Amino acid sequence: MAHALKIGIAGLGTVGASLARILNGRHNKLADICGRPIEIVAVSARDPDKDRGVDLSGATFYADPVALAREADIDVFVELIGGEGDPALSAVREALSRGCHAVTANKALLARHGVELAGIAEEKGVLLNFEAAVAGGIPVIKAMRESLTGNSITRVFGILNGTCNYILTEMERCGLSFEDCLKEAQRLGYAEADPTFDVEGNDTAHKLALLTSLAFGTRIAPDDIYLEGISNITIEDIRAAADLGFRIKLLGVAQRTDSGIEQRVHPTMVPKDSVIAQVDGVTNAVAIDADVLGELMMSGPGAGGDATASAVMGDIADIAKARPGHQHGPVLGRPAVHLETYERARMRSHEGGYFIRLTVEDRTGVFASIAGHMSDNDISLESIVQRPGENGANGDRKTVILVTHATMEASVRKAVEAISADGYLVGKPQVIRIERPES
Numbered sequence: 082m083a084h085a086l087k088i089g090i091a092g093l094g095t096v097g098a099s100l101a102r103i104l105n106g107r108h109n110k111l112a113d114i115c116g117r118p119i120e121i122v123a124v125s126a127r128d129p130d131k132d133r134g135v136d137l138s139g140a141t142f143y144a145d146p147v148a149l150a151r152e153a154d155i156d157v158f159v160e161l162i163g164g165e166g167d168p169a170l171s172a173v174r175e176a177l178s179r180g181c182h183a184v185t186a187n188k189a190l191l192a193r194h195g196v197e198l199a200g201i202a203e204e205k206g207v208l209l210n211f212e213a214a215v216a217g218g219i220p221v222i223k224a225m226r227e228s229l230t231g232n233s234i235t236r237v238f239g240i241l242n243g244t245c246n247y248i249l250t251e252m253e254r255c256g257l258s259f260e261d262c263l264k265e266a267q268r269l270g271y272a273e274a275d276p277t278f279d280v281e282g283n284d285t286a287h288k289l290a291l292l293t294s295l296a297f298g299t300r301i302a303p304d305d306i307y308l309e310g311i312s313n314i315t316i317e318d319i320r321a322a323a324d325l326g327f328r329i330k331l332l333g334v335a336q337r338t339d340s341g342i343e344q345r346v347h348p349t350m351v352p353k354d355s356v357i358a359q360v361d362g363v364t365n366a367v368a369i370d371a372d373v374l375g376e377l378m379m380s381g382p383g384a385g386g387d388a389t390a391s392a393v394m395g396d397i398a399d400i401a402k403a404r405p406g407h408q409h410g411p412v413l414g415r416p417a418v419h420l421e422t423y424e425r426a427r428m429r430s431h432e433g434g435y436f437i438r439l440t441v442e443d444r445t446g447v448f449a450s451i452a453g454h455m456s457d458n459d460i461s462l463e464s465i466v467q468r469p470g471e472n473g474a475n476g477d478r479k480t481v482i483l484v485t486h487a488t489m490e491a492s493v494r495k496a497v498e499a500i501s502a503d504g505y506l507v508g509k510p511q512v513i514r515i516e517r518p519e520s
């Protein structure tokens with residue numbers, strides 16, 4: 082049998098500890114499959130003595146993950162610390178620069194520095210694998226990087242954050258509060274160290290930025306993404322959506338439009354009977370429209386220690402199986418130096434349906450005024466209904482719910498601004514985009 086593949090793991094939290102347990106527990110099986118054993122020879126963690134349910138006493142401990150990356154006798158550096166900056170960034174840079182392969186689950190790091198790191202890996206002839214960074218255990222990076230080579234992709238979209246999908250599902254299913262659902266997602270190991278990244282949509286944006294680059298051969302540009310999270314979604318929105326035959330999902334969407342590449346992350350109402358509406362809990366889903374293949378949809382566990390470690394294990398096994406000089410293709414599907422810049426489609430030119438929920442004072446003329454602003458902005462309405470307000474026990478408030486036909490985002494913004502200026506709104510208007518996938 083060939084010599085062992087020596088790995089160093091930095092970060093022994095939810096994913097790192099799962100990975101260590103799985104690699105140790107399946108040591109012989111992996112050795113059979115890969116043709117050589119995979120040995121954890123070095124680790125870095127904040128607390129060296131914590132019980133993680135795995136014996137790592139044979140591995141050299143480094144307090145500093147950058148030192149591990151720079152000095153340890155390893156073939157592969159596995160980064161499972163998280164965060165877009167140091168120490169993760171310096172550690173991965175160091176490892177690649179000295180000719181070690183690297184594996185990371187860190188989408189924040191790659192969204193910000195992926196092109197630079199891919200450039201180093203390609204220059205040094207080593208692999209930088211990151212399957213776990215997008216949609217957890219779903220093999221979407223492999224699919225886009227390898228299986229779809231040669232296809233032209235027009236759109237990629239999906240549910241890319243397990244925490245948000247878990248929260249939205251549990252709020253609807255059990256009527257639990259947003260805060261309680263988030264706490265449970267944290268307990269289950271789904272959430273980021275700072276869960277704001279989940280609920281405000283940044284994590285989805287990091288993943289979408291990587292998918293966009295793989296889909297369109299473009300440079301990674303997280304700041305080009307229109308971003309809205311789920312923290313403003315209320316149980317009233319979820320119920321109103323259900324009454325209208327929709328469910329609310331946090332979607333990331335990247336597509337080619339006449340005005341460039343549109344990238345957006347926002348809560349979205351999808352028809353209840355669509356495939357994406359059935360994706361519940363921590364499950365993620367990614368749909369890719371490819372010209373030769375057609376529409377590909379993949380779903381599976383998007384977060385959690387074992388699901389994520391499964392993807393990391395696959396990345397490490399790929400390295401163990403690769404013969405020197407016969408490496409896989411470029412990190413981001415095409416060489417980092419050939420990634421293109423592109424025209425960014427502005428959100429104001431987005432066209433789609435909209436759900437608008439307004440809480441208004443119960444005065445004569447309000448309903449007519451709202452309808453008038455819609456018509457002034459050429460917005461065609463599918464429905465407009467008035468209901469007793471959520472806080473209207475004394476009858477002084479009403480809820481007005483509008484659903485529009487396909488219209489320009491700019492028109493909706495202008496209409497909502499005009500309505501707000503009229504002075505009868507109570508609280509902020511709620512605007513949720515509607516997406517009607519073909520399946």
Ligand SMILES: NC(=O)C1=CN([C@@H]2O[C@H](COP(=O)(O)OP(=O)(O)OC[C@H]3O[C@@H](n4cnc5c(N)ncnc54)[C@H](O)[C@@H]3O)[C@@H](O)[C@H]2O)C=CC1
Pocket residue numbers: 091092093094095096097125126127128144145146160161162163164168186187188189213214217270271272273274383384385386389
């Ligand atoms: N938890 C999940 O479901 C998923 C996580 N990821 C990504 O995997 C990475 C790890 O995530 P988790 O394991 O959930 O996070 P975690 O917070 O549970 O683990 C990170 C570990 O790194 C350690 N750490 C922090 N600074 C360190 C330092 N200077 N030196 C050594 N260790 C240090 C922390 O003490 C912690 O134990 C992140 O990039 C995350 O975005 C990706 C997909 C899913």
Ligand SMILES: N[C@@H](CC=O)C(=O)O
Pocket residue numbers: 214216217241242243244245271272273279284383384385
């Ligand atoms: N916090 C993330 C973890 C996986 O990427 C999520 O909830 O999806």
Ligand code: NA
Pocket residue numbers: 212213214215216217218219220221222392
């Ligand atoms: Na994945």
